[in-house]
Amino acid sequence: MSRTVRTVVGLATVSVLASACSLSGGDSGGSSASSDQQTPTVTLVTHDSFAAPQDVLDAFQxxxxxxxxxxxxxxxxxxxxxxxxxxxxxxxxxxxxxxxTFASRALNEGVFQPYTSPEADRGPQRYSVDPQHRLSAVDLGDVCVNIDPAYFASKGLPEPKSYDDLADPKYKDLTVAESPATASPGLAFLLGTVAKYGEDGWKGYWQKLKDNGLKTVSGWEEAYTKDFSGSSGKGPRPIVVSYASSPAAEVGEDGKPRTKALLDTCFRQVEYAGVLTNSKQIPQAQKVVDFLLSQQFQTTVAANMYVYPARQGVELPAGWATAAPLPQAPATMPADKVQAGREKWIGEWRSLMGA
Incomplete structure (x- = not known):
């Protein structure tokens, strides 16, 4: 799947990403001992959007x-x-x-081993999906429909506000979304519609979207930076599936965001960390989990990965309360229900959309 970066900030943090990747140097293989036998090397396997300030990583070392x-x-x-x-x-x-959306699969396959971090009671346990504590929540980021208000103002159209509005003929050919088969925001959007309309109603809703000119693309980057009119790409479509935090990356010279997230269309994504089963460096790997949950690291996640920290009491960047407020009632779905339905719903979506 092409996860691609959660928000447009990915383009602005290339240098940070590069420095994070080169922290220890060497190839990208599994765990290995450092040339200095007194300094073990722990391999953190992560997604392509990982970014953290080099000085914070150096301080941890x-x-x-x-x-x-x-x-x-x-x-x-x-x-x-x-x-x-x-x-x-x-x-x-x-x-x-x-x-x-994938935690249940990893847990059912025995990918992670139990570990309860001493930092977990600072907030991450609120998002626990496993009584054995094999996974600890690091951050959350809600997938929501985003709009370009300037487009609607220029056309004299009211701004859409809900899922149902996207199927209204007055918004025909205006929406772009990611495929749930190839991108995690697309999958989250699909799960959000299942949660909203139920297993008997979501396909009917998607048929309406299809009839109303919905465009689906393989990944977030294509949808947001090429098709969305509110991004740097200045595409033709003013409605896109992105994140609740995306408007914080679209703040104009006047200090106000140029885009808006529709907070009634959000599905909550939570990202986790855990010690891998069969790791040969369990105590050291546990310390890395502790680090990811620590105040030191958690204060960096909003500014560097445009997600909300799982730890309580972490201050967000200035302006987030206005530009990127955390949705108060996002759709959610139990992990076991996601596991039971994910592949079936994706298959049904493919058949429906001809994808």
Whole structure:
């Protein structure tokens, strides 16, 4: 799956991503001992959107005595698949980025081993999906419909506000979304419609979207940066499936966001970290999980990955309360229901959409 970065901030943090990737140097293989036998190297397997300030990563190395090697492995779906396929001989020691749409698969396959971090009671346990505590919540980011208000103002059209509005003929040919078969925001949007309309109604809703000119593309980057009129690409469509935090990356010179997330169309995504089963460096891997849940790391996730920290009491960047408020009532779905229905719903979606 092509997870692609959750928000347009990915383009602005290329240098940070590059420095994070090169923290320990070397190839992108599994866990290995450092040339200095006193300094173990722990491999963190993560998604392509991982970004963290180099000074924070360096501080962790100094404090823990652990070198951290970053191994990026696609989006949440691709990451989960790779972890499942290599669980007998893992490609790393700890993984971050498996989200709640794929967590049940990873847990059922025995990818992670139990570990309760001393940092977990600072908030991450609110999002627990496993009584064995094999996964700890690191961040959350709600997938929501985003709009370009300037487009609607210029056309004299009222702004859409709900799922139902997207199927209204006055918004024909105005919406672009990601495929749930190839992108995690597309899957989250599909799950949101299942939660909204039920297993008997979601296909009828998608048929209306199709009839109303919905365009589906393979990934977030194409949808947001090429088709969406409110992004730097200035595409032709003013409605896109993106994230509740995306408007924070579209703030104009006047300090106001140029785009808007429709908070009644959100589905909550939570990303987790855990120690990989069969890791040869369990104590060190546990310290990496502790680090990801720590105040030190959690204060970086909003500014660098445009997601909300799972830890309570972490201050968000200035302006987020206005530009990117956390949705108060997003749609959710139990992990076991996602596991039971995911592949069936994607298959039915493919048949319906001819994808």
């Amino acid at each position: 100094r404090q823990s005595g652990i070198k951290l090697k970053i191994l990026k492995s696609g989006d949440a779906g691709a990451l989960t698949n790779k972890l499942v396929l290599t669980k007998g001989s893992p490609i790393g020691d700890v993984a971050y980025g498996v989200d709640n």
